[in-house]
Amino acid sequence: AFLQKHPDALALVLKPPRELLSDKASPPLPLSRASAALYGSFNLVAMRAEIKAKDPALTEADLLARQESLLRSFRRCVLVERSDSVGRDAVLDPTGFYRELWPYLADDVPLMRLVEAWNGHSVRSQ
Numbered sequence: 001a002f003l004q005k006h007p008d009a010l011a012l013v014l015k016p017p018r019e020l021l022s023d024k025a026s027p028p029l030p031l032s033r034a035s036a037a038l039y040g041s042f043n044l045v046a047m048r049a050e051i052k053a054k055d056p057a058l059t060e061a062d063l064l065a066r067q068e069s070l071l072r073s074f075r076r077c078v079l080v081e082r083s084d085s086v087g088r089d090a091v092l093d094p095t096g097f098y099r100e101l102w103p104y105l106a107d108d109v110p111l112m113r114l115v116e117a118w119n120g121h122s123v124r125s126q
Contacts, residue, residue, distance in 0.1 A: 008034075013039060016043045031070075036076070
């Protein structure tokens with residue numbers, strides 16, 4: 001009912017979105033009227049686990065397809081992901097997977113200023 005009355009809603013998803021995993025019997029939510037911001041891969045992993053619990057025969061590809069379908073049903077959806085940016089091992093190793101990313105980061109002067117300021121703040125707070 002809320003999404004039918006408010007065409008410019010923002011869904012801020014800070015926990016696994018159980019409410020969005022509707023049963024086949026319930027009418028589909030009009031998610032195309034809302035934009036969404038989803039926090040973290042934990043919520044996506046938890047969402048796939050709940051889908052799998054309802055239908056254990058689903059493959060990982062099936063689970064990812066259902067998850068993608070749900071996220072694409074929003075008018076817009078942005079994922080805020082921090083799993084590679086927090087914790088002891090959260091580094092952008094210039095010799096590993098991220099080596100192709102570094103030149104693009106280095107070309108973005110405002111971003112590099114922000115990263116340097118963040119790094120300085122992080123080191124000083126230790």
